[in-house]
Amino acid sequence: MEASFLIDTTKCIGCRGCQVACKQWNQNNAEKTSLGQTFTNPPRLNARTYTNIAFFEGEHGNKLFWNFARNGCFHCKKPACVSVCPVAALIKTEEGPVIYRAERCIGCRYCMLACPFNIPKFEWEKISPRIQKCTFCYERILDGKLPACAKTCPSGTIHFEDSIEKNLKEARKRISENSEKYVNHIYGENEAGGTSVLLLSALPLDQIGFGKVSEQVLPDLTWKYISGIPAVIGVVLAAGIGSWIITRRNKNMDKEGE
Amino acid sequence: MMSAERHEIKMFTPLTTGLLIIIIAGAVSVYKRLALGLGATTNLQDDFPWGLWIGFDVLGGVAMAAGGFVIASAVYLLNMKKYKPIARPAILTAFLGYLLAATAIFLDIGHPLRLWHPAVMWQINSIMFIVAIHVILYTTVLAMESSPMFFEKIGLKGVQKFVEKIMMPIALFGTLLSTLHQSSLGAVYLIVPEKLHPLWYSQTLPLGFLVSAVMMGLSMVSFESILSTKFFRHPANMDILSGLARGSLVVTGLYFILKIFLLVKGPGIAAAFDGSMEAKMYLLEMAVGVIFPLILLVLPAVRKGMNSILLVNCLVIFGIVINRMNVGVFGMLRHAKGRGISYFPTGNEIMVTLFMVAAGIFLFKFAVKFFNVLSHEEAEEVH
Ligand code: SF4
Ligand code: SF4
Ligand code: SF4
Numbered sequence: 353m354e355a356s357f358l359i360d361t362t363k364c365i366g367c368r369g370c371q372v373a374c375k376q377w378n379q380n381n382a383e384k385t386s387l388g389q390t391f392t393n394p395p396r397l398n399a400r401t402y403t404n405i406a407f408f409e410g411e412h413g414n415k416l417f418w419n420f421a422r423n424g425c426f427h428c429k430k431p432a433c434v435s436v437c438p439v440a441a442l443i444k445t446e447e448g449p450v451i452y453r454a455e456r457c458i459g460c461r462y463c464m465l466a467c468p469f470n471i472p473k474f475e476w477e478k479i480s481p482r483i484q485k486c487t488f489c490y491e492r493i494l495d496g497k498l499p500a501c502a503k504t505c506p507s508g509t510i511h512f513e514d515s516i517e518k519n520l521k522e523a524r525k526r527i528s529e530n531s532e533k534y535v536n537h538i539y540g541e542n543e544a545g546g547t548s549v550l551l552l553s554a555l556p557l558d559q560i561g562f563g564k565v566s567e568q569v570l571p572d573l574t575w576k577y578i579s580g581i582p583a584v585i586g587v588v589l590a591a592g593i594g595s596w597i598i599t600r601r602n603k604n605m606d607k608e609g610e
Numbered sequence: 611m612m613s614a615e616r617h618e619i620k621m622f623t624p625l626t627t628g629l630l631i632i633i634i635a636g637a638v639s640v641y642k643r644l645a646l647g648l649g650a651t652t653n654l655q656d657d658f659p660w661g662l663w664i665g666f667d668v669l670g671g672v673a674m675a676a677g678g679f680v681i682a683s684a685v686y687l688l689n690m691k692k693y694k695p696i697a698r699p700a701i702l703t704a705f706l707g708y709l710l711a712a713t714a715i716f717l718d719i720g721h722p723l724r725l726w727h728p729a730v731m732w733q734i735n736s737i738m739f740i741v742a743i744h745v746i747l748y749t750t751v752l753a754m755e756s757s758p759m760f761f762e763k764i765g766l767k768g769v770q771k772f773v774e775k776i777m778m779p780i781a782l783f784g785t786l787l788s789t790l791h792q793s794s795l796g797a798v799y800l801i802v803p804e805k806l807h808p809l810w811y812s813q814t815l816p817l818g819f820l821v822s823a824v825m826m827g828l829s830m831v832s833f834e835s836i837l838s839t840k841f842f843r844h845p846a847n848m849d850i851l852s853g854l855a856r857g858s859l860v861v862t863g864l865y866f867i868l869k870i871f872l873l874v875k876g877p878g879i880a881a882a883f884d885g886s887m888e889a890k891m892y893l894l895e896m897a898v899g900v901i902f903p904l905i906l907l908v909l910p911a912v913r914k915g916m917n918s919i920l921l922v923n924c925l926v927i928f929g930i931v932i933n934r935m936n937v938g939v940f941g942m943l944r945h946a947k948g949r950g951i952s953y954f955p956t957g958n959e960i961m962v963t964l965f966m967v968a969a970g971i972f973l974f975k976f977a978v979k980f981f982n983v984l985s986h987e988e989a990e991e992v993h
Contacts, residue, residue, distance in 0.1 A: 398656060432801055438739035439724075439731040458727050459720020461659035462738045466801045470949065473656050474720065476649030481720040563948075566804060573800045574737055577816055581740075581790060588789050592687050592782045599689030 355427070355448035355493055357502065357510055357549045358519040360526065361560065362533060364420035364509040366391075366405055370501035374403050377489065377500035397423055399473040402486040403501055410555045413532065419553060421560040422501075422510065425450065425471045425486040426540055426547035429516075433463035433472055435571035441483070442472075448516075448548045449488030457483055468544050468565045488548075519550050526552060545569030626975065629968045636965020639958045643717055651958040658946045660718075662955040665938025667714035667966055669795055670931045671707050673819075676827030678704020679788035680857075682755060686781035696850060698759060698983050699838070700831045705752040706973055710966045712745055717962060737797045744791035751784040759981040792823040799937060807941040808877040809892045814868065815937075821865045822899075822930050828858045829926040834974075836920045842978065852913050858926065859907040866900050891932070891940045899929015 375382065380400040385393050391407040403424040410417050427450050434442045434450060441457035444450050459481055463472045475481035489499035497503070502510040513519045523538045539551035543565040553560055643651045654661050681700035684690045716722045728742035754773065761770035773780075796819030799806050812818070832854040839846040873879060882892050903925045912918040939953070946953060955963075977983055 396656075435735045436738060436801055438728040438733055438736045438742055440733040456727060456731055457721065458724040460715075460718075460738055461654075461720070462736070462798075464656065464659040465805070468804060470657060474648075474659065476655065477647060478649075479645075479647045481647065481649075568803065570801050570803075571735060573803065573813070574797060575735065576813075577794075577797045577800060578735065578737070578740065584790060584793075585786060588786045589782070592683065592785055596687045596689070596778060596782070599687070602689070 353447050353514040354516050355488055355548060356513045356516040356519045357499075358513065358523055358552070359422050359510055359549065360523075360552045361419055361421050361509065362552065362554045363507045364405065364422065365507050366407060366418065366420040367506065368405050369504040369506060370422060370510060371401070371404055373500040373504035374486070375401070377492075378402065378487070397471070397473060397485075399475045399482075399484040402484065406561050408555065408560045410559060412554045417554065419555045419560050420509075421551075421553070421562070423561070424501075424549070425488070426469055426544070426549045427486075427488055428544050429546045429548065430544075430569045430571050432466040432468060432544070432570040435574065436462040436466040438462070445490065447490070447493060449490040449493065450485075451487055451490050452483055452485065454482045459483075466570065468570060516546075516548055516550075523550055523552055542567040545572075626972065629972045632964050632968040633972060636961050636968065639961035640717065640965060642958055643962060644722070648720065651956065653953055653956050653959065655951060655953070657949045657951045658942070658953040660942070661939060661953055662959050662963055663714045663718045665935045666931065667963055668711050668718070669934035669938050671711040671714065671966075672792065672795060673823040673826045673930055673934060674830050674927070675704040675707030675711070676788065676792060676823035677829075677831035678707075678752060678755070678827070679785050680824055680827045681831055682781040683785040686777050687785065692853060693850060695847065696831055696835055698756070699834055699978075700827075701752060701755045702759075702977055702983055703830060703834060703974065705749070705756050706970050708745060708749045708752060710970050712749065713966060714963075715745070737794055737800070740794050741791065741798065744787050744794065748784065748787040748791060751780060751787060754780050755784060759983060763981050789820060793817065793820040795819050796937075802942075805942055805945040806937065807888045807944055809873070809881055809888055810937050810941040812872050812876055814872060818865075818868060818872070821861060821868060822933060825858060825861050825865060825899075825926055826930040828854050828861065829923040829930075832858075832919060833923040833927060836916055836923070838978070839916075846916055848914070848916065851916060851919050855907060855913040855919050855922065858903070858922070859913070862900060862904050862907060862926070866904055869896065869900060888936075888940065888944060891936050895929055895932040895936055897929075898925050899933060903929070 374380070380402070383394055383398075383400055385395065387393060390409075392404065394401050394404055397404060403422060406421040406423060408419045408421060410419055412419075427448055431442070431444055431450050434444050438460065439456045439458055441453050442450060442463055443453070459474075461474055461483075463483060464470070464474060472483045472485045474483060489497075489501075492499055498512050499510075502512040511519070511522070513522075520538065520541060523541075527534045527536055527538070533554060534552055535554065535556050537553070537557055539553070539557045539562050540547040540549050545567060551557065551562065558564060639651070648654055652661065677700045681693055681697050684693050685697045716725055719725065728739050729746060733739045755777070758770045758773050761767075761773065793816035796815035796817070799811065799815055800813070803811055832851055835847070835851060838844045873882060882889050882896075903922045906912045906918065906922050906925075912922065943953065
């Protein structure tokens, strides 16, 4: 199984049921917020908000149009956050979800730096802070239940499948059957080397808060360096011992000369 | 006799008093950080998780420590006897540098008491893991490298002689660790190609960090030697200083070529002159840390004068610190700004950093007073 969401933002009605369901299931407290320039509330993800609906006003087919974008972890196939964690507190499970094991975490926040989607959040105000992010409702999935947000969604926006491939097929089908409704871009298909969460949108993705993320598999960038380390060790040892032997010999010859 | 003068180093000069004031004030900030948490005492936030402590204390501090391995390999591997008198101060500085970097990491991570976790919970894909292992191993090596002066002090001549005998493998291991560690700190940023500004991001970050750390190390060692001649009335050894300056010339030349190559191949020369904050920081770093020192070092007269060498040292140290701050802080600001936030360290963050710098200088002075750090060579000749 490879858990996957297909999130068709064109279907979203902006009810924020997923936000509330997520908070309930994860027992994340509500927070005090105020309205900003948009109706997005809370305005950004944080340690107590794993998912939120961002409100975007746009024009589509000459009509005023609201695009509601659900934010959250993408559960990358090759997650940068997992690759950088020095203690394997974050792991990519077999079933797809990227989960966090708080008791290992040292709080270095490298995962936050590395995530191309800026997803992991930190409990800044706590003395014993944890990283927080969407868990894909891992326990629920293992139990054969739908993730809380998908279960709650009344409009079919958050569609859960146990295969990324199935969701990709469905996404392609929707785009080709309704090409005037969607931009021709399945966000998450190739971003960061491919993710488990796929997004469809009417407005260009960067207009609804999903910036350009390269298709580069980020952990490969560091792996290239790490896999070169044995060679570096060999070279340094050889050079060190070599120069030691040579300089010793010179010294001995000097002594003999004396 | 030098060793007689050494003991005359006064502990309570205006400088030390100033240092002590900073240390006490800083200790309060350290306490606040531990008691109140990161959110209450720093300006770090979700879209800017690493700030001053990583940029200055960790990246800068470790680069400053590079003198230890450069001099240790010159003396113990390349058998360049000439530099033996500065081996002890160089290794001691490195030891302090690492200790302070480790302290900074201790205060920066959310769970200071889990600092040991990487040592048992391996995750070899993580540069942070590799860095952590290096800090642990290399601090051990440095402790061993500086142990002879400690054994000498407490009168264990036999142990001292033994450690000095096995110095070559220790130094070799230290060199290996340092090479990897200095470059790994650059490699930490390989994973953020879209966050770090292109003026600094490149696949060659590890090499750049290594070469510039060697520059920094040479300058630090030379800087200290000169200051100790001025403050501790230790005789100047122009032969050593000029030798270090020649070394700096070569390494700075290499670094200059690397930087220009990366600029041209990467974002292009125009990117350095587009007037943005990043471009200005880049030019500052290049001018202070690379171009001026290079121009000066090329002149033979500069390499022969103590004061001119001191000037070059200051430029290089300052310039490379700016480089580390650019990678760790300034180069990351554009991405944060795109997400609607900015970062400037709090007074508390700054005080903690000052605390660590002051503690470093203080400990160095302390070691110079109580151990045979600077006059090692003379002491040997007496025997
Ligand atoms: S989106 Fe970020 S936090 Fe989520 S799996 Fe990918 S790298 Fe990790
Ligand atoms: S903050 Fe925790 S989860 Fe994130 S990389 Fe560091 S140790 Fe891993
Ligand atoms: S999958 Fe679960 S944790 Fe993730 S956003 Fe949905 S409800 Fe929240």
